[in-house]
Amino acid sequence: MALQKSTEKTVVITSLTRWSKKDLMELVEYRDLFLFLVLRDIKVLYAQTVMGFGWAIMQPLLQIIIFTLIFGKVAGVPTDGIPYFLFTTVAIVPWTYMSTVMTSSGQSLVKDQGMLGKIYFPRIIYPLTPALSALVDFSIATVIIVLAMIYYSVVPTTSMLYLPIFLLFMFIVPLGIGFWLSALAIRFRDVKFAMPFAIRMLMFSAPIVYSASTIPEKYRLLYSLNPIVGVIEGMRASLLGTAIPWEFIVPGMIVSAVIFLSGAWYFRHMEKIFVDVI
Amino acid sequence: MSNAAISVENVTKLYRLGSKQVASDSIASAIFGFVKSPITNFKKYRGLYKFDDVLNDDGTYTSQEDVLCAVNNVSFECGHGESVAIVGGNGAGKSTLLKILSRVTSPTFGQITIRGRISSLLEVGTGFNPELTGRDNVYLNGIVLGMSKAEVDRKFDEIVDFSGVERFLDTPVKRYSSGMKVRLAFAVAAHLDPDILIVDEVLAVGDAAFQEKCLGKMKDVTGSGRTVLFVSHNMAAVSSLCTRGIFLEKGRIVKTGTSEEVVNEYVSSLSVSEEGIPLHQMTKREGDQEIIATKIEVIGENDAEILSPCSGQEVVFRLHYHCKASKVYKNCKFCVVVHRQGQFYLDLNTSLVSDESVEVSGDGYVDFRLPKLPLKGGSYTLGSFIESNREIKDNILSAKSLMVLDGNFYETGRIINNWCPLAEFSVEFNQGG
Structure with missing residues (x-):
C-alpha cells in the first residue's frame, strides 16, 4: 500500500472566509468531479424522453415560430429591415441558454441539498455546473441559427469576429446572477417563486421580440444597463453583419462584470453557512 | 507544530x-x-x-x-494510522463534529488541521442519481467521495464484483431494489483509498450478512495503517475496530482513552442516563420493595455488556437484586419480561424452569441465558418482577429499553418480516407417489 505520498495535502478548517489563490487551485483539484457533475446533468436532462436532444431544438424553434406569427405577422413589430424569423432566432437561442442557466444555477444548491449536507467539494461547482451543461443544448440549438442564416443567405462580415466576446458575456451574465440567486435561495425560498415571473419580465426587457432601436434616445443608457440587452444586441449585430451598437453593449458589459464579481464574492462569503441554513 | x-x-x-x-x-x-x-x-x-x-x-x-452548542470547545489529536472511535448518546455532537471534520459545515470557533487525503462517508450513496445507470453512478459516487476518474477506472471491476449487481449495470438506479442500491453504494465506498477516512454509522445498513461483509472491510481498512475516525452505536464494532476512543456528551469530551476504556465508560453512563434515573431509584414500581431490582444487564459474548444484541446471538439477561432487610427470603421467583407496545414477547420466569424453592438474601444477581435470542430486530422494553412467598416484592414494567438488531437467526441470512418471536424449526418435505 503506497501510503507515503510525496505531496501530502494539508487542509486547515476555520470559520474564516476569504477568497485566495487556493480556491482556484482547489477547483483544478476537483476537476474530475466537476466534469462528472456536468456529464450527470447532461445525461439526466432528457432521460426517458423519446425526442432526447431533439428538445434542445424543439423548444426554441416553437417559440421562434410563435413569436414570428404574433409579433412579426400580426403585430408587425419593426425590425430594421431584417426578416422577423431571422431577427428573433438569433436572440431566442442565446436567451434560452441564459434563462436556463439563471433558473438552474439559482436552484442548484437547493436541488442538490442532499449532497451539500453530506460531502465537501468547492461549493462554487454547484452553480457552475448548469452553466456548462446548458452549453450542450445551446450548441445544438445554434443549428437553427445556421440554417436560418443560410435560408436568408446572410453573408458573415468582419462583425463576426466579435462573436466570442458576446459568447463570453452570454456565459458570464447568467452565471453571475446564478451565484447571487443560489446563495440567496438557500436561505430565502422566495427566489423559487419569484424566478418564473422575473425571467418573463427580463425577456421582455431585452430586445428579443423587438428592436432596441425603438427605445427613445433619452432612455437608452438606462435601458442598456440591463446586461442582457448588450448580449442580445451584440450577438444579433455580429451574426447578421450589421454595425455593432456599442452604446447598448458597453454599459451592460460593465454591469455584468460587477454582477459576476460581486456574485462570486457573495457566494464565497455565504458558503460556509449554507449547510446550517438549508 | x-x-x-x-x-x-x-x-x-x-x-x-x-x-x-x-x-x-x-x-x-x-x-x-x-x-x-x-x-x-x-x-x-x-x-x-x-x-x-x-x-x-x-x-x-x-x-x-x-x-x-452542538460541539463545545473540543480539542483532540489523531495520529497517522490511528483508528479512533467517537461514541456518545444522541445529541452528543458526534455527527456535527464529523460534519465539521469533513468540511460540510464550518466551525463557529476554533481550527482543524488535516494532513493527508481525506474521504468522508457520512452516508452511503451520496450523489447517487436515480436516473443514471449503475455504471454512471459508480463513477459519480466514487468521484464525489474523493477518487479520481483514473482510480475508479482501475477499481471498477472490483467494485462491481463486490456489489454483485453486474447484470443491472446499465439499468437506471431508480429501478433497483433498495438492497441493490445499498450494495452498489457500499461497494464504491469500500474501495476508497484515502489517507484519512471518516465514517458515520454507515454500517447500520443492509442485512446481517452484508453488515458482516462491511465490518470485514472496515477491519482491512483499519489494519492497513490508515487513519480512521469512526462514529458508531455498535460497541462491538468500536472495540474490535478502533484503538482509541473519544466519549462525547452534550458537545464536550468526557473521556479519551483506549477504545475499551471509553466503551466501558459510555456503557456504564448509559444504564444510568437512559431513562434518566438508575433502576433502584425508579418510583414507578409495585410491591413492598423489600427486595428490589437494582439493574438489568444485557450480556453477550466474553461476559461483556452489550447495548444492542442481534437476533440469534447468545444473550444473558442479568437481573441484579438487593434485599433491604438482612433476612432470608424464601420461595422467591425472579422474572424478566420483554414487551413492545403492550405485546409481550418473552416471559423469563425462574419458576417456569425450576421447581426448587429459591432462597435469597443480601445482594446478588440472576442470569437468564438465551442460547439464541428469539427476538426480531427492533426496540423493546425490559421489565422485571420479583416475588417471595407469593407476595410481590418488586414489579417494574419499564425498566430499560432494549434495541435488538436483526441478526442471522436462521443462519441463512434471511429474516422474518412480521412481528413475531423467532423459533427454531426443521423442515422435511414428503412428496406423494
Missing part, C-alpha cells in the same frame, strides 16, 4: 434554535402580524448564522435560550 493526521483545536459549533411564534390575541394584531411577517421572517432567516451577540473573543460563548 505537531504532525498529527488530524488536529482539532478548541472547536465550537453553535446553532440557532427556532423560537416560539407569538400568537395574536385579536384580529387586528393578527392582520398586523401578517403584514409585518416578511420583516420578522427576514430577520429570523438572517439571524440563523450570526453569533456576534453571544460569542466572546476567547472562544467561549454566553449561553442564551435560543442558541444550541
Whole structure:
C-alpha cells in the first residue's frame, strides 16, 4: 500500500472566509468531479424522453415560430429591415441558454441539498455546473441559427469576429446572477417563486421580440444597463453583419462584470453557512 | 507544530434554535402580524448564522435560550494510522463534529488541521442519481467521495464484483431494489483509498450478512495503517475496530482513552442516563420493595455488556437484586419480561424452569441465558418482577429499553418480516407417489 505520498495535502478548517489563490487551485483539484457533475446533468436532462436532444431544438424553434406569427405577422413589430424569423432566432437561442442557466444555477444548491449536507467539494461547482451543461443544448440549438442564416443567405462580415466576446458575456451574465440567486435561495425560498415571473419580465426587457432601436434616445443608457440587452444586441449585430451598437453593449458589459464579481464574492462569503441554513 | 493526521483545536459549533411564534390575541394584531411577517421572517432567516451577540473573543460563548452548542470547545489529536472511535448518546455532537471534520459545515470557533487525503462517508450513496445507470453512478459516487476518474477506472471491476449487481449495470438506479442500491453504494465506498477516512454509522445498513461483509472491510481498512475516525452505536464494532476512543456528551469530551476504556465508560453512563434515573431509584414500581431490582444487564459474548444484541446471538439477561432487610427470603421467583407496545414477547420466569424453592438474601444477581435470542430486530422494553412467598416484592414494567438488531437467526441470512418471536424449526418435505 503506497501510503507515503510525496505531496501530502494539508487542509486547515476555520470559520474564516476569504477568497485566495487556493480556491482556484482547489477547483483544478476537483476537476474530475466537476466534469462528472456536468456529464450527470447532461445525461439526466432528457432521460426517458423519446425526442432526447431533439428538445434542445424543439423548444426554441416553437417559440421562434410563435413569436414570428404574433409579433412579426400580426403585430408587425419593426425590425430594421431584417426578416422577423431571422431577427428573433438569433436572440431566442442565446436567451434560452441564459434563462436556463439563471433558473438552474439559482436552484442548484437547493436541488442538490442532499449532497451539500453530506460531502465537501468547492461549493462554487454547484452553480457552475448548469452553466456548462446548458452549453450542450445551446450548441445544438445554434443549428437553427445556421440554417436560418443560410435560408436568408446572410453573408458573415468582419462583425463576426466579435462573436466570442458576446459568447463570453452570454456565459458570464447568467452565471453571475446564478451565484447571487443560489446563495440567496438557500436561505430565502422566495427566489423559487419569484424566478418564473422575473425571467418573463427580463425577456421582455431585452430586445428579443423587438428592436432596441425603438427605445427613445433619452432612455437608452438606462435601458442598456440591463446586461442582457448588450448580449442580445451584440450577438444579433455580429451574426447578421450589421454595425455593432456599442452604446447598448458597453454599459451592460460593465454591469455584468460587477454582477459576476460581486456574485462570486457573495457566494464565497455565504458558503460556509449554507449547510446550517438549508 | 505537531504532525498529527488530524488536529482539532478548541472547536465550537453553535446553532440557532427556532423560537416560539407569538400568537395574536385579536384580529387586528393578527392582520398586523401578517403584514409585518416578511420583516420578522427576514430577520429570523438572517439571524440563523450570526453569533456576534453571544460569542466572546476567547472562544467561549454566553449561553442564551435560543442558541444550541452542538460541539463545545473540543480539542483532540489523531495520529497517522490511528483508528479512533467517537461514541456518545444522541445529541452528543458526534455527527456535527464529523460534519465539521469533513468540511460540510464550518466551525463557529476554533481550527482543524488535516494532513493527508481525506474521504468522508457520512452516508452511503451520496450523489447517487436515480436516473443514471449503475455504471454512471459508480463513477459519480466514487468521484464525489474523493477518487479520481483514473482510480475508479482501475477499481471498477472490483467494485462491481463486490456489489454483485453486474447484470443491472446499465439499468437506471431508480429501478433497483433498495438492497441493490445499498450494495452498489457500499461497494464504491469500500474501495476508497484515502489517507484519512471518516465514517458515520454507515454500517447500520443492509442485512446481517452484508453488515458482516462491511465490518470485514472496515477491519482491512483499519489494519492497513490508515487513519480512521469512526462514529458508531455498535460497541462491538468500536472495540474490535478502533484503538482509541473519544466519549462525547452534550458537545464536550468526557473521556479519551483506549477504545475499551471509553466503551466501558459510555456503557456504564448509559444504564444510568437512559431513562434518566438508575433502576433502584425508579418510583414507578409495585410491591413492598423489600427486595428490589437494582439493574438489568444485557450480556453477550466474553461476559461483556452489550447495548444492542442481534437476533440469534447468545444473550444473558442479568437481573441484579438487593434485599433491604438482612433476612432470608424464601420461595422467591425472579422474572424478566420483554414487551413492545403492550405485546409481550418473552416471559423469563425462574419458576417456569425450576421447581426448587429459591432462597435469597443480601445482594446478588440472576442470569437468564438465551442460547439464541428469539427476538426480531427492533426496540423493546425490559421489565422485571420479583416475588417471595407469593407476595410481590418488586414489579417494574419499564425498566430499560432494549434495541435488538436483526441478526442471522436462521443462519441463512434471511429474516422474518412480521412481528413475531423467532423459533427454531426443521423442515422435511414428503412428496406423494
